[in-house]
Amino acid sequence: MxxxxxxxxxxxxxxxxxxxxxxxxxxxxxxxxxxxxxxxxxxxxxxxxxxxxxxxxxxxxxxxxxxxxxxxxxxxxxxxxxxxxxxxxxxxxxxxxxxxxxxxxxxxxxxxxxxxxxxxxxxxxxxxxxxxxxxxxxxxxxxxxxxxxxxxxxxxxxxxxxxxxxxxxxPLSYRIGRDAARAALGLDPRQPVVLTVGRLTHMKGQCHLVDAVPGLLARFPDLAVVLLGDGPLREALEKQVAGLGVGGAVRFPGHRADARQLLAAADVFALPSRHEGMPLVALEAMEARLPVVATRVIGSEEVVDDGVTGALVRSADPAALAAALGRLLADPDLRRRQGAAGRRRYVACFxxxxxxxxxxxxxxxxxxxxxx
Missing domain, CATH: 3.40.50.2000 (Glycogen Phosphorylase B;)
Structure with a gap:
């Protein structure tokens, strides 16, 4: 101006x-x-x-x-x-x-x-x-x-x-590093970690991520799935976790003002939303060099370049979500390549x-x- x-x-x-x-x-x-x-x-x-x-x-x-x-x-x-x-x-x-x-x-x-x-x-x-x-x-x-x-x-x-x-x-002005972020969340430095950030609401679809956990645990027994945020569905999600018997793997740290710093704890970022406008958390994850697995919905499908910066899967499909997360968790080189591509896409577009x-x-x- x-x-x-x-x-x-x-x-x-x-x-x-x-x-x-x-x-x-x-x-x-x-x-x-x-x-x-x-x-x-x-x-x-x-x-x-x-x-x-x-x-x-x-x-x-x-x-x-x-x-x-x-x-x-x-x-x-x-x-x-x-x-x-x-x-x-x-x-x-x-x-x-x-x-x-x-x-x-x-x-x-x-x-x-x-x-x-x-x-x-x-x-x-x-x-x-x-x-x-x-x-x-x-x-x-x-x-x-x-x-x-x-x-x-x-x-x-x-x-x-x-x-x-x-x-x-x-861009984030400073980062606390992977080990510090994991320590802040009570995570082991070596275990695989999937993280999502957002209000615990119907729109954000965290229930589908929770449904994907049993299948992922069969392949990655020491997996941690972290749901950062709070909201009206917290109690329902905690009951869902208990009913599936995966309470040892799913963490609910609540709302954290330092959520963006804590992205460093993750291997893969998940966004299982039912719809979005254009998700800021996905942009923040890309800026942090994380591969993003998101649902193919309005907003998210314009952020994630499928197969390049992460993966897009059908909404409300826990099996597809688990498969995409599993491919990345099993392949450190793929995570690094897609995370770097995500960072380049962030710089160019977002x-x-x-x-x-x-x-x-x-x-x-x-x-x-x-x-x-």
Whole structure:
């Protein structure tokens, strides 16, 4: 951006997780050359992201619930005293509360941009109509992958209104090393390790990874499968592990702020999701030179180059997942080759710098077109 812009990043999400990390990455890239603000609800996850954004030099705004009578005043008062050239809303499918977008438009923000972080998989006609009504207030839509963009095109979003800007992540500034990462997780330095990171939810499909463990243990008796993260399905997954008799192999360390450092403990990274937008954890694993075994679903299939940087398997197919993981666990040379290829693919396609540059191009195109 050659002209110094004022950018306000906003999400109404109560659990922004990867979406919030994406927003803070934009803050990190823009803070030196633009006036950047971050609006978010101060939930436990939101609080961490607001603090990180403040440390990077952004103004931060703690939002009450959209149902709170103070919500509109907090948004409009801030935009009244800090006018924004670009108001950039971030949502999952677009089913979240929309008042922030409407308030930004009323406050006179020059351009409103909205990033869709998840595919549109909602089938109810009423919700589809509500979505189209909501985006009347938006100048440009952004999808985090081509697969995500196609789901919005299928429900009638005109192609000229939506662009793809693939996710990106920053390189890790320092690494703790394999032995230290394994020690932090209580793992043996020599045992084979499969690791996944993510909220323990239906969407992330960890139950299929657990179902793959008995077959893997038959080949690799000292295997450890680490499910980093927490979420509503933790208890159900623990019961599943116990029912399969694989409690000695599957670990539940919970949420870890140092999860990215702990990737160094793994031999192979697994991502058994039912769907994604574009998974940041897969990009982080590639940056860490790990081969990635993922399901062939929206988002993931654009990250993993099947047979080159890892493997893509059918969703909800534990046998196929076990076979792909087993091939990599049995072949250290293959792991090294695919991990190195993944790192090269990350550098070429999925850096934070490239993501921020492409997002800024959307801003400038919208500003040059004077909005809607």
């Amino acid at each position: 050659s002209v110094r812009r004022s950018i306000c990043l906003y999400t109404p999400s109560t659990d922004p997780s990867g979406m919030g990390a994406h927003m803070v990455d934009l803050v990190a890239e823009y803070a030196a050359t633009a006036d950047v603000a971050l609006m978010m609800r101060p939930t436990s996850g939101g609080r961490r992201l607001l603090d990180r954004a403040a440390a990077l030099g952004a103004r931060t705004v703690e939002l009450p619930s959209p149902r709170d009578p103070r919500f509109a005043r907090v948004v409009t008062d801030f935009l009244g005293t800090h006018p924004a050239d670009v108001f950039h809303c971030h949502v999952g499918t677009g089913c979240e509360d929309w008042d922030g977008v409407r308030l930004a438009r009323r406050a006179g923000c020059r351009v409103v941009v909205q990033t869709q972080h998840l595919p549109y998989l909602v089938s109810h006609p009423r919700k589809r109509r509500a979505y189209h009504h909501a985006i009347e207030e938006v100048d440009r839509l952004v999808a985090v992958s081509d697969g995500v963009r196609r789901t919005y095109s299928r429900i009638g979003v005109p192609p000229e209104r939506i662009a793809t800007v693939a996710n990106g992540v920053a 850096t934070r710098e490239r993501m921020a540059r492409d997002t800024a191009a959307v801003y400038e195109a919208a500003l040059g077109g004077t909005g809607r």
